[in-house]
Amino acid sequence: MYILGINSGHNSTACLLKDGRIIACVSEERFKRIKNYAGYPEESIKYLLEFAGIKSQELDLVVLGNIMLPPFASAQTKGARPLIVLHWMFSRLRAIWGTVEFKLPFLRPFSEFVYDRAMDFGGPIILRREKRLISLKLAVPEAKVMAVEHHTSHAFAAYYGSRFNRQQALVFTLDGEGDKLCATVSIYHNGSYERIAATHLGHSIGWIYMDVTQLLGMKPMEHEYKVMGLAPYAKSFGTDKVYHLIADIIGLDKRNPLVFRSKFDTHRTLAYFQKILRYKRFDFIAAAAQKLTEAVVVKWVRAAIEQTGIGRIALGGGVFMNVKLNMKIMEMPEVQEMFVLPSCGDESTPMGACFYGYKYLCAQRGEVFLPQPLKDLYLGPEFSAAAIEETLKRAGIFSKYEVRRETEIEKEIARLLSQNQIVARVCGRMEWGARALGNRSILANPSDYDNLRVLNEWIKDRDFWMPFTPAILREKEPSYIENPKEIAAPHMALTFRTKDLARRHLKAAIHPYDFTARVQSLQEQDNPGFYKIIKEFERRTDIGGVLNTSFNLHGEPMACSPRDALLILEKSELKYLALGDFLIYKK
Structure with missing residues (x-):
């Protein structure tokens, strides 16, 4: 079928x-x-x-x-x-x-x-x-x-993509808007489901956050993650002043706390913000928007759990791309088990x-309904060694750069990383969604803070305040992150508080101000080749993780094909590209 x-x-x-x-x-x-x-x-x-x-x-x-x-x-x-x-x-x-x-x-x-x-x-x-x-x-x-x-659609993806899709769970969806709604709460149990609450699109916390993004001069429906990354830098005294100006814009319905209620149509928040937030500092605005989102959504989730008695939850919809919000929800004592659909926007x-x-x-x-949870996100194209070699020949790469075909490319990548080189990797099936998970990634030594500057200025051209992320070995979790509920984190959909060792080993791959990390926690069966790189890097450096960011230039989609990879290599200051088992060195 x-x-x-x-x-x-x-x-x-x-x-x-x-x-x-x-x-x-x-x-x-x-x-x-x-x-x-x-x-x-x-x-x-x-x-x-x-x-x-x-x-x-x-x-x-x-x-x-x-x-x-x-x-x-x-x-x-x-x-x-x-x-x-x-x-x-x-x-x-x-x-x-x-x-x-x-x-x-x-x-x-x-x-x-x-x-x-x-x-x-x-x-x-x-x-x-x-x-x-x-x-x-x-x-x-x-x-x-x-x-x-x-x-x-959002709810089915979140629940049936989860590992607990045979058990009873609360399913939350939350986005800017879609089909007249912006939020729902439902109870799912195996093949049955019941929606118990829905919020009209004019009461959208997602739309408010989007308007803050635009207010700050960034691209709405794309750069919300930059607002989230900026928020921790703001001082609390300034954040609180702005928060008090916007806190009453949206909350929960007094008669039904599973529904959001705003004091005016949230499609008008941009005009409202332009009036009341004029001359307010950009970082205070970002932090206040993040604080409002966390406060209202956590209260919403808590109300649903209290009303239903169900502590197992699944989250879908674009607002849950906000990994700091997800951390707040994960840390709620009422939440027993949690799954955030990776890349949970409209894609x-x-x-x-x-x-x-x-x-x-x-x-x-009359057939049995047996949906399978998402095993991994490696769901896109891959390219054979012959196809890669043909692309290299057509582009004249063999005569232009140094090219070697490695028998153990993973060990060679780890060796370069241990020497503080930055290496892009294109191997196997491309990841679906917004997160690079090792197959279309740029990798670096996470212990050297200078790699932030190199990646931002020479390759990614990212905003200076944006943190990078670590991919760590699953067995290193107890040493690096706070995860008492042992919630699985293979897809970079959650942020965690870090421990002292992570702040030394992974300092270039965690948020430099609040020391949180949006980790990819990797087991060997998730991605054997990528796991082998990190394991070899650990053998050489005693560090059980690498800096992992998507292989693309700022504002462009992630690389898909060998041709895409070569174009990024040409346009950036990147020196090393591992393309399948071919290692390209741009002198």
Whole structure:
């Protein structure tokens, strides 16, 4: 049974499930080389079908991760202009009316009613067109194309991707907005689920954080992690002053604490912030936004656990990309077991769509529903030694640089790292999602703080305040991080407080101000080659981890192909690239 999941919106992605297991997933940005590309994921789907060795006609079901969406995919077809113009006009009217409503708050219930009815009318029109387009492109009957509500997609991905997807759990979804909602709370148990609370999109803590990102001159829906990284530098006295100005913007409904309530439509927070936060320091604003998010969301999670008595939780939706927030939730005494879906923004909705479609088909066919947890995130393309060698020849690399084919490339990488060299590694299947987990990574010695400057100025061109991250051996966890609940952290979805040894061994790979670390805790079966590198590095240096950051230039997608890797090598001051078992040295 093959099920294809599609997200044609922000960070367009496609995912393929076979007999209950996610076997491949990739975002279109990796092929188009446009960060967070929005549109029909044509190249991604092509890869998925080639990987599985099937034709599109052999798909049992195609599932979209939204039921009300902007016409991203339809925009690529003839005759779509009226639909695009209508969508633009509606967006403009919504913005204008929002200004009126902000000044006259009593109009808010009427505004929400009108908006919902407009979405109920326009959403199905766009969805029908999207289904028709996908049916034509894939040459499958339109009856094989279905859609699932956005937050259900997030919840299915978080719960069925977890290792406890046969047990009862609370599932939280939280994002900017999607299909008229911004947050949900549900109870899942094996194949059954019940949504017990939902928050309308006008009460969005995710939208507030996004507006803070824009207020600080950064790119919304992309640079929120920079706000999070900046926050720890702010002094508490300044943070508290700004926090008191914004603390009443959003909280929990007094009658139902599983629902958020804001004092005005959160789509208007940017204008509000521009007024009340004028001349306030940038770091105080960042820290206050982080403090507000942590305070409100932790209170929300606590209320749900207290109401249901369920301490096992799964988290999905873009707000939970905030790893500092995740740490606060993880440390709550009420939380017994926790899973954060890795890269849980809209790029994860195709996974949830796949699990939803699988459940639907199992019910239709009378088959047992047996979804498999995510084993790892190495779900993208890989390239053979022959393909790599051909790329090197075509690019003239053998004559331009020193190239060696290593029989034990992992040991050679570890040797270079121990000599304080920085090495990029492209090997095996590419990671799905925002985090590099060793196969499309830049690696460095984490004990040398100067590597921060080298990586930032010569290679990554990152903002100076942003920390890097460590990949550590799982057996070194007790020495490096505080993890009393022994929550698994193989995907860089959680931040931990560090111990003194980590602050010496990993000082270039932890936050330099609050000493937290967004770790990748690695076991040998997770990624044998990468594990071997770190193990050999430990043998040489007594340090059980390396600095691990994504192999890309600032503002560009992570490297996918050997060609991408060579372009980054050429454009940066990087000297060493391990491409499969070829080691390239740029003198």
